Amino acid sequence: MRSMRPARSLVITSLATACTIALFAAPAHGTYWSGGMPRADFSIRTYSYNPTWQGPLDNGIVNWNGTPTPAAIGKLSSSPNTLTATSYSDTWYGLFTSSGPRDSSRTFTIKLNSRTISRDATNFSNMVTRVFSHELGHGLSMADNPSTSSSSIMKYTAWNTLVKPTTYDIAEVNRIY
Amino acid sequence: MKKNRFLSLACAAGILSLITACGSGASQSSTPNQVAYHASYPDFSSSEELYGKADLVVRAVVQPGTEVRELSSGGTDSDDPRLNPQAGVDSGEQPAEDPVVVTVRKIKITKLHKGVGKVGDTIEVKELGGNLGGTEYVSDESTPLVPGKPYLLFLTTFPDQPASVITPVQGQYPLDGAGEPQSLPDNKLKMTTKNLEQLTRAASQ
Numbered sequence: 001m002r003s004m005r006p007a008r009s010l011v012i013t014s015l016a017t018a019c020t021i022a023l024f025a026a027p028a029h030g031t032y033w034s035g036g037m038p039r040a041d042f043s044i045r046t047y048s049y050n051p052t053w054q055g056p057l058d059n060g061i062v063n064w065n066g067t068p069t070p071a072a073i074g075k076l077s078s079s080p081n082t083l084t085a086t087s088y089s090d091t092w093y094g095l096f097t098s099s100g101p102r103d104s105s106r107t108f109t110i111k112l113n114s115r116t117i118s119r120d121a122t123n124f125s126n127m128v129t130r131v132f133s134h135e136l137g138h139g140l141s142m143a144d145n146p147s148t149s150s151s152s153i154m155k156y157t158a159w160n161t162l163v164k165p166t167t168y169d170i171a172e173v174n175r176i177y
Numbered sequence: 178m179k180k181n182r183f184l185s186l187a188c189a190a191g192i193l194s195l196i197t198a199c200g201s202g203a204s205q206s207s208t209p210n211q212v213a214y215h216a217s218y219p220d221f222s223s224s225e226e227l228y229g230k231a232d233l234v235v236r237a238v239v240q241p242g243t244e245v246r247e248l249s250s251g252g253t254d255s256d257d258p259r260l261n262p263q264a265g266v267d268s269g270e271q272p273a274e275d276p277v278v279v280t281v282r283k284i285k286i287t288k289l290h291k292g293v294g295k296v297g298d299t300i301e302v303k304e305l306g307g308n309l310g311g312t313e314y315v316s317d318e319s320t321p322l323v324p325g326k327p328y329l330l331f332l333t334t335f336p337d338q339p340a341s342v343i344t345p346v347q348g349q350y351p352l353d354g355a356g357e358p359q360s361l362p363d364n365k366l367k368m369t370t371k372n373l374e375q376l377t378r379a380a381s382q
Contacts, residue, residue: 033215033317035213035215035317048266048267049262049263049266050258050261050262050263050264050265050266051258052258052259052262053258053262082275084250084275085262086250086252086253086261086262086263087250087251087252087253087255087260087261088250088251088277089248089250089251089335089337089338089341090277090303090305090333090335090338090341091218091219091333091341091342091343091344091348092216092217092218092305093217093218093219094216094217095214095215095216095217095277095305096214096215096216097212097213097214097215097275098212098213098215099212099213109275111250111275111277112262114253114259114260114261114262115253115260116219117259118257118259118260120219121259124259131217134217135217138215143215143317144215144217144317144318145363155220156217156218156219156220157220159219
């Protein structure tokens with residue numbers, strides 16, 4: 001009986017480890033992106049585009065700031081983080097670039113491709129807001145295409161209709177920060 | 178017995194530490210010499226939509242060698258406010274140009290399904306990321322084309338820059354030994370030679 005204890009202990013330990021992996025490892029890999037900002041409150045440099053873009057872009061920030069999360073995105077003329085919206089000769093809608101280690105020195109740039117967005121938009125305002133919100137979601141450490149059946153602005157679908165962070169997105173940001 | 182229990186607990190603690198490190202993505206964090214790219218793309222729901230949106234559809238073999246370049250946006254002078262977000266806005270208010278680093282490969286066309294070109298033509302295709310000036314630009318989404326391997330490629334072409342695969346996941350199909358396209362693991366769109374021939378015929382009618 002006594003000789004069984006180490007074996008039983010190993011079995012229990014293995015089971016506990018397996019449960020931990022099942023509970024935590026898969027969701028973290030599916031939604032978390034280490035390229036995001038270390039804090040959910042960050043700034044982006046003040047931008048100025050024509051009214052067709054400016055309002056929908058601002059809505060992207062407003063939508064995140066209105067969520068019950070620590071997300072607090074401010075516009076600041078001296079921010080090192082920038083947004084550029086113009087025509088790029090490439091196939092992406094948006095490109096989030098992060099530089100530096102995940103600490104206060106990290107900076108990012110967001111590029112929005114007017115060529116692909118104007119080509120595929122059926123509701124232009126919605127699509128601009130959505131693509132910008134999606135890229136800001138990367139700033140909030142969320143990865144693309146989370147493996148969930150829930151609705152999410154981080155998925156590559158419904159670019160013209162889903163414009164606000166969903167219940168799933170809000171829960172993920174609260175989990176990460 | 179106490180020793181065994183201690184070893185078991187130590188092992189469990191070690192495994193949990195590794196899991197925590199993986200979950201936090203600590204090993205993937207950018208370093209001063211690493212820049213992370215995260216691009217977002219369309220998701221095509223049918224092979225018809227994929228074929229329709231591509232400018233150039235070819236079977237091609239990837240040639241050896243790569244070249245890493247910095248590409249600027251080029252922008253546009255269009256008066257269309259949707260295509261040109263700066264139309265009517267003082268350009269002095271925009272951030273300085275921030276080029277995108279890409280890796281350019283050459284492909285040799287073995288069959289043309291759609292677009293302008295012919296068998297034997299060599300064209301350039303770019304992928305996000307690359308190593309430039311001691312900095313590694315890493316793109317999470319890219320699945321690099323493999324030199325020497327044959328592919329079915331759905332491309333978008335540009336007058337001023339190399340072509341791009343229409344999306345990294347849905348735009349490239351490695352060909353198997355029988356020449357049949359194989360979907361990448363995350364690509365739900367299946368493509369067969371027969372299906373492609375039907376699309377090509379439908380487009381020419």
